[in-house]
Amino acid sequence: MVKVDLSGAMGFLDSTGPDYGAAGQAHRALAEGKGAGADFTGWRELPRRVQGEELKQITAAAERIRDTSEVLVVVGIGGSYLGARAGIELIQPKNGPEVIFAGTGLSPDALVSKLEQLGDRDFSINVVSKSGTTLEPAAAFRIFRGLLEKKYGAGARRRIYATTDKARGVLKTIADKEGYESFVVPDDVGGRFSVLSAVGLLPLAAAGCDVHTMVGAAAEAMYELDLRSPDNPAWQYAATRNALYAKGKKIEILASYEPSFRYMAEWWKQLYGESEGKNGVGIYPASVEYNADLHSMGQYIQDGPRTLMETVVSFDRPRKDYEMPFVMGDPDGLNYLAGRGLGEISRVAMEAVKAAHVAGGVPNMGVSVPRRDEEGFAELVCFFEMACAISGYMLGVNPFDQPGVEAYKKNMFRMLGKPGT
Amino acid sequence: MVKVDLSGAMGFLDSTGPDYGAAGQAHRALAEGKGAGADFTGWRELPRRVQGEELKQITAAAERIRDTSEVLVVVGIGGSYLGARAGIELIQPKNGPEVIFAGTGLSPDALVSKLEQLGDRDFSINVVSKSGTTLEPAAAFRIFRGLLEKKYGAGARRRIYATTDKARGVLKTIADKEGYESFVVPDDVGGRFSVLSAVGLLPLAAAGCDVHTMVGAAAEAMYELDLRSPDNPAWQYAATRNALYAKGKKIEILASYEPSFRYMAEWWKQLYGESEGKNGVGIYPASVEYNADLHSMGQYIQDGPRTLMETVVSFDRPRKDYEMPFVMGDPDGLNYLAGRGLGEISRVAMEAVKAAHVAGGVPNMGVSVPRRDEEGFAELVCFFEMACAISGYMLGVNPFDQPGVEAYKKNMFRMLGKPGT
Numbered sequence: 001m002v003k004v005d006l007s008g009a010m011g012f013l014d015s016t017g018p019d020y021g022a023a024g025q026a027h028r029a030l031a032e033g034k035g036a037g038a039d040f041t042g043w044r045e046l047p048r049r050v051q052g053e054e055l056k057q058i059t060a061a062a063e064r065i066r067d068t069s070e071v072l073v074v075v076g077i078g079g080s081y082l083g084a085r086a087g088i089e090l091i092q093p094k095n096g097p098e099v100i101f102a103g104t105g106l107s108p109d110a111l112v113s114k115l116e117q118l119g120d121r122d123f124s125i126n127v128v129s130k131s132g133t134t135l136e137p138a139a140a141f142r143i144f145r146g147l148l149e150k151k152y153g154a155g156a157r158r159r160i161y162a163t164t165d166k167a168r169g170v171l172k173t174i175a176d177k178e179g180y181e182s183f184v185v186p187d188d189v190g191g192r193f194s195v196l197s198a199v200g201l202l203p204l205a206a207a208g209c210d211v212h213t214m215v216g217a218a219a220e221a222m223y224e225l226d227l228r229s230p231d232n233p234a235w236q237y238a239a240t241r242n243a244l245y246a247k248g249k250k251i252e253i254l255a256s257y258e259p260s261f262r263y264m265a266e267w268w269k270q271l272y273g274e275s276e277g278k279n280g281v282g283i284y285p286a287s288v289e290y291n292a293d294l295h296s297m298g299q300y301i302q303d304g305p306r307t308l309m310e311t312v313v314s315f316d317r318p319r320k321d322y323e324m325p326f327v328m329g330d331p332d333g334l335n336y337l338a339g340r341g342l343g344e345i346s347r348v349a350m351e352a353v354k355a356a357h358v359a360g361g362v363p364n365m366g367v368s369v370p371r372r373d374e375e376g377f378a379e380l381v382c383f384f385e386m387a388c389a390i391s392g393y394m395l396g397v398n399p400f401d402q403p404g405v406e407a408y409k410k411n412m413f414r415m416l417g418k419p420g421t
Numbered sequence: 422m423v424k425v426d427l428s429g430a431m432g433f434l435d436s437t438g439p440d441y442g443a444a445g446q447a448h449r450a451l452a453e454g455k456g457a458g459a460d461f462t463g464w465r466e467l468p469r470r471v472q473g474e475e476l477k478q479i480t481a482a483a484e485r486i487r488d489t490s491e492v493l494v495v496v497g498i499g500g501s502y503l504g505a506r507a508g509i510e511l512i513q514p515k516n517g518p519e520v521i522f523a524g525t526g527l528s529p530d531a532l533v534s535k536l537e538q539l540g541d542r543d544f545s546i547n548v549v550s551k552s553g554t555t556l557e558p559a560a561a562f563r564i565f566r567g568l569l570e571k572k573y574g575a576g577a578r579r580r581i582y583a584t585t586d587k588a589r590g591v592l593k594t595i596a597d598k599e600g601y602e603s604f605v606v607p608d609d610v611g612g613r614f615s616v617l618s619a620v621g622l623l624p625l626a627a628a629g630c631d632v633h634t635m636v637g638a639a640a641e642a643m644y645e646l647d648l649r650s651p652d653n654p655a656w657q658y659a660a661t662r663n664a665l666y667a668k669g670k671k672i673e674i675l676a677s678y679e680p681s682f683r684y685m686a687e688w689w690k691q692l693y694g695e696s697e698g699k700n701g702v703g704i705y706p707a708s709v710e711y712n713a714d715l716h717s718m719g720q721y722i723q724d725g726p727r728t729l730m731e732t733v734v735s736f737d738r739p740r741k742d743y744e745m746p747f748v749m750g751d752p753d754g755l756n757y758l759a760g761r762g763l764g765e766i767s768r769v770a771m772e773a774v775k776a777a778h779v780a781g782g783v784p785n786m787g788v789s790v791p792r793r794d795e796e797g798f799a800e801l802v803c804f805f806e807m808a809c810a811i812s813g814y815m816l817g818v819n820p821f822d823q824p825g826v827e828a829y830k831k832n833m834f835r836m837l838g839k840p841g842t
Contacts, residue, residue: 277721295499300698
């Protein structure tokens with residue numbers, strides 16, 4: 001399970017510590033469906049709900065994709081791709097098709113790069129969109145679908161998997177008409193909370209992740225994270241970051257020492273930024289990759305404005321350690337490390353950074369799971385989702401809406417001359 | 422040349438606009454060597470200095486690497502890799518060896534991934550370190566050097582290129598003893614300003630970038646950016662961001678609509694974060710990739726705390742446009758876009774986002790260059806460097822030191838038991 005270490009944060013709080021009373025109230029509102037946006041709290045049930053028939057359908061489709069495709073093109077934006085990409089990059093499954101994420105932008109250069117990357121390899125498409133009207137993925141789907149139809153003719157439709165609304169919308173209509181195999185974006189789950197539905201699980205399974213293990217671990221994690229207690233790591237994280245925010249820590253930097261964590265940080269930024277950044281409030285979610293960024297953002301973190309808090313996600317054990325070699329004559333002076341594992345050395349570096357940042361005035365929260373695998377991924381997802389809901393309620397916002405996302409879309413459709421705008 | 426568009430920012434400033442008087446004073450201090458850290462302003466001369474013999478040596482070595490290697494392993498951290506990586510990812514040269522960046526962390530999992538990526542292909546190493554004692558690259562160099570020696574025996578030394586101090590330090594000593602071809606990290610240029618020295622140019626050239634064109638464009642850009650005038654785009658950017666900072670815009674989000682810009686944003690974060698984040702002041706440098714992040718950070722940017730400013734870097738023309746296809750029956754309702762280039766559609770999206778964000782209270786600065794190529798890269802590098810120096814002086818800090826980076830290193834070496842600590 002997830003462990004939260006608050007030893008680097010407590011010194012920055014009042015002597016009463018984090019407000020677990022408020023965390024408990026927020027949790028109760030969530031559990032009883034009495035908080036804002038209660039219609040969108042189905043994510044708590046996803047792991048249990050998806051087990052059984054739906055997971056069977058997902059793994060069967062994933063097998064078919066793996067059997068027939070060297071590449072899977074996942075078309076989706078925001079919550080329709082971030083969770084899957086985060087999981088695939090974190091877990092790094094082997095022997096699956098390459099996954100290309102498309103539909104995240106409109107740059108022709110980026111599209112051409114993706115087409116070159118695809119080449120003439122066999123591929124399938126998983127298009128993920130609740131409505132089918134979001135421009136970026138809709139445009140990409142039109143383009144990649146055209147390629148698929150050119151390549152496979154009538155057989156193209158068997159290579160398209162649509163994850164969309166269960167009953168209505170443009171994409172659902174196309175999928176029904178063309179006979180694409182369809183998966184459901186649940187009505188009671190927002191995009192950023194949807195990775196443990198078919199939205200995330202189909203690409204994860206196709207890439208080679210063990211989604212049975214993942215969903216099992218998630219069900220267990222959701223159960224434990226639903227226990228109302230100050231021992232609940234979601235309470236600890238939510239209450240502490242809110243207390244730090246109230247004390248002027250306006251930016252939260254999510255750090256990891258694993259480069260494979262990059263898209264988990266992107267997923268986390270959407271989850272927290274979109275859930276909490278509204279009504280003029282919200283912690284700014286930023287991320288860094290250590291050790292690399294100790295030599296770029298490190299100076300600012302150590303000595304810049306004291307408006308930062310830092311959350312470090314770590315894994316208890318590396319997958320495979322690597323021993324520092326001995327070199328005769330010690331030309332570079334590193335023989336004092338020879339024979340020690342990089343895993344240990346990296347862990348010492350992490351402790352050294354924590355001490356330096358705390359001494360410099362940056363509160364530090366640690367979040368850890370045992371391993372960088374399907375279970376660890378599921379545990380982190382459930383933890384951050386549950387903590388986000390509690391944290392948003394503590395902050396006094398509806399953590400499940402995103403009204404601000406419409407502003408640019410309205411302008412864009414009007415300026416592009418979309419009929420009816 | 423770089424153009425700065427302040428139309429989305431002026432409404433947020435006092436009626437007097439940006440303080441070009443202060444920008445001029447800062448520029449004068451820089452030009453006359455009278456500002457803080459004046460010993461580290463050699464970057465202004467780099468393009469002119471490197472032309473001639475040094476550039477010949479760099480391109481000759483690059484040719485040798487390209488002739489003998491399927492992979493170039495660049496070992497370096499911070500300013501010793503970010504500029505090269507930014508340029509290679511932005512320009513995307515073809516037909517060069519694959520470049521693997523190592524030495525940026527201590528994770529054994531990440532190291533093992535890189536070793537797998539390298540496989541048994543022919544490779545060379547470019548190790549970049551002023552001193553040779555920074556732990557992360559020193560450890561990676563020890564490991565990759567060991568592999569190289571195992572693979573090539575006595576020939577390994579001809580596959581190692583050391584970019585380091587001209588006279589002293591651990592790496593210089595090893596390079597001299599072993600007979601590695603060496604390149605110089607100039608004494609009067611800090612790491613984050615060093616991309617137009619051998620530090621950046623050797624990997625850029627080896628990857629296939631036209632460094633002659635790049636350096637020529639940089640020399641011209643540095644000349645123009647040294648003209649003391651409110652028309653100077655570096656003045657415009659530096660003065661405007663400082664004015665916005667004084668008005669409570671504490672976070673600057675660097676945005677681009679090109680995914681290939683990602684490491685340019687990372688390079689920019691080091692440049693500005695490390696130059697300005699000290700003495701308890703400095704704008705927090707963050708970045709986003711649009712359109713993707715309109716569906717993750719977009720909500721926060723539109724409706725969160727009004728402490729943000731946004732700087733959007735764009736390229737006037739795509740490399741290759743892509744026309745939206747027509748589809749019979751218009752199932753997805755996108756035929757109103759058919760026949761239009763994605764380049765135009767993307768540009769409309771950019772204008773729509775600007776209007777939405779400005780209306781939402783986020784000042785917007787535009788930075789543009791004509792093309793995403795060697796010239797555009799050089800122009801952006803020179804622009805951001807010059808503006809950073811001026812901006813740092815306007816803020817009242819020494820933009821050329823980084824005392825805060827030492828804090829974690831000291832802890833780490835002590836905790837690892839390095840002899841003498």
